[in-house]
Amino acid sequence: MSSPSPAVPTAASVPSPTAPAVSDAPAVSDPAGSGPSDSARPPVSARVGSARTAASGPSVAELLDFVRRTAENIELIASLPLDPEGRTWVRLDGPGGSEAWLIGWPPGSGTGWHDHADSVGAFTTAAGTLKEHSLAVRLPTDGWKTLELNDGVDRSRELAAGQGRAFGQNHVHEVLNESDSVHAVSVHAYYPPLPLIRRFSRTGAVLRLEQTERPEDWQ
Numbered sequence: 001m002s003s004p005s006p007a008v009p010t011a012a013s014v015p016s017p018t019a020p021a022v023s024d025a026p027a028v029s030d031p032a033g034s035g036p037s038d039s040a041r042p043p044v045s046a047r048v049g050s051a052r053t054a055a056s057g058p059s060v061a062e063l064l065d066f067v068r069r070t071a072e073n074i075e076l077i078a079s080l081p082l083d084p085e086g087r088t089w090v091r092l093d094g095p096g097g098s099e100a101w102l103i104g105w106p107p108g109s110g111t112g113w114h115d116h117a118d119s120v121g122a123f124t125t126a127a128g129t130l131k132e133h134s135l136a137v138r139l140p141t142d143g144w145k146t147l148e149l150n151d152g153v154d155r156s157r158e159l160a161a162g163q164g165r166a167f168g169q170n171h172v173h174e175v176l177n178e179s180d181s182v183h184a185v186s187v188h189a190y191y192p193p194l195p196l197i198r199r200f201s202r203t204g205a206v207l208r209l210e211q212t213e214r215p216e217d218w219q
Helices: 060-071 074-079
Strands: 028-030 087-093 099-105 120-127 129-135 146-148 154-160 164-167 172-176 184-191 197-203 206-213
Touching: 060 099, 060 120, 060 164, 060 184, 120 154, 129 184, 154 164
Parallel strands: none
Antiparallel strands: 028 087, 087 099, 099 184, 120 164, 120 184, 129 154, 129 172, 146 206, 197 206
């Protein structure tokens, strides 16, 4: 979503729509391609978008609104240091206690397959174009190492600047910058803050669980 350098915990305050707060931690490079895991705006389903993620937490619709508004902050997007060798990121103040990140993607970079456990989330491309590959399937939470996927579970979408999406719990995807010359920048938010990330490898229809990362691995 290799481990990034320490990031400062999210502040309690919620940023304004035009000027999201940024932690004072420096942007860090991710040469290995990991880190905090991301057409016209795809609709958010009423079932997912209207549901509260917790009694006091933001809904996925609110997370999507936050990342879209934040991606429109030209000054903030331009402030992210970019590294041609690896992804960079800084932590932002997300709404309602959510975990939010501003991420830079050099040409050819990507996350690899992963999920977000019980967190819901949203991301929007702020510059460049990102490609998301996802699986329309709910994976078992534990007790497995290798799974064979059924036909028809693959989904792909291209998200140009200003376009984003929201997703529910246990969303399995990979996000890529397929450009060979243009950096991409995106804004991501998750609630509750990510308890863990499971990382997978894939060969054809076979998905293999490779490792589980905890917050201490990327903060």
